[in-house]
Amino acid sequence: MDELLDTVEKQATWVVDTGLFIACGRQQNNKYAALEQFAERNTLTFVIPQRVYDELGGAPNRSTPGQTPINSAIESGWVTVAAKPDYTNSTVSQVMDDVRSFIARSSNRNEDQIEKADTALAAVAVAALQEGADYICLVTTDIDAGEGVVAALEANGFANRIRYKNGFDLIDEIT
């Protein structure tokens, strides 16, 4: 499994979106164990925005996300909730605005229909880079969000510091 990752990815900070955890649970014989093993073998910790943690809570018991063991993943240490980004930081807020515009355009909606919280992934990615991370691997099942975050970071001084991995592809690769 380790050869799946290049050197950059092994040393990157991995920021992970809600949909990856849901997609793991939806697979036959859910794939949490595979995801955990993947994190452990590569000594990675998946960083999730508080927003993602909140989204995963409160799903109906009988649904896939209602059975997502996110809390035990956090207790085991392979998932961690990011500190709240500093929204007054000008780079953070500019990147968030850019992601909002990108998503509005690509989804054919007005910008006022895109919530600030929709851009939490970008804010956490910028904060990590400003705090010294070399590189970000963003894993999401949301193609729009993935492309939007990468474009916004590249436009704001972080060219070649982030890549986006499709969550469905990652699950296929690790199982």
Place this chain on the structure above:
Amino acid sequence: MNYMSKAAGDPERAVNGLMSVAHLLENPRLARLYTFVLRNGNVTIDTIVDKLDIPRTTAYSDASSLVELGVLDRDEDQKTHTYSAVPITLSANLDGDEYTVTPTLIEAFGRSPQDQDLDLLIERHGLGKLAAALTYAIPYAEGEMSERIAARELDLQHAYAVAVLQALREVIHDMKTVDPYFNELRNARKQPPTTEDSA
């Protein structure tokens, strides 16, 4: 059944077709069999029994029901009969609210007993919600609408909405090239919500 071959505009054919589609959308086992045959072309009862893992008597009687409904054809020319599907599309217009049912919706419904997320959706919110969710899953699967926007406009608990979108994404991937009327399905990207209740 011969109503499928009658001239367009025939009221008898239209109403019988409506009833056939309604019947498929009431019985997920029939729905699943119909789209299985549509995806696989000419199939025998043996194939149906083997691939869908249902008893032979059920396969026979369900296939016969679908032939009677006019949505499957049975080829009796050879010793071993084969079944093929008649692609169906039905446009409903209720006081201006329009929706086109195509085999993709029938496949989504047929999967529901094996998919807890779709099953729960239909149980709690009805078949109409499944059809509505499909209009969001289409742009979502293509990367033309963000997961969060689609989930919010679907107005379900967020993570659960994502699970439904992901379930329908699988349906779309399997049906897109098989459903001849796929492009007639409504796409929520084209129609931003008119009210402010999406925020």
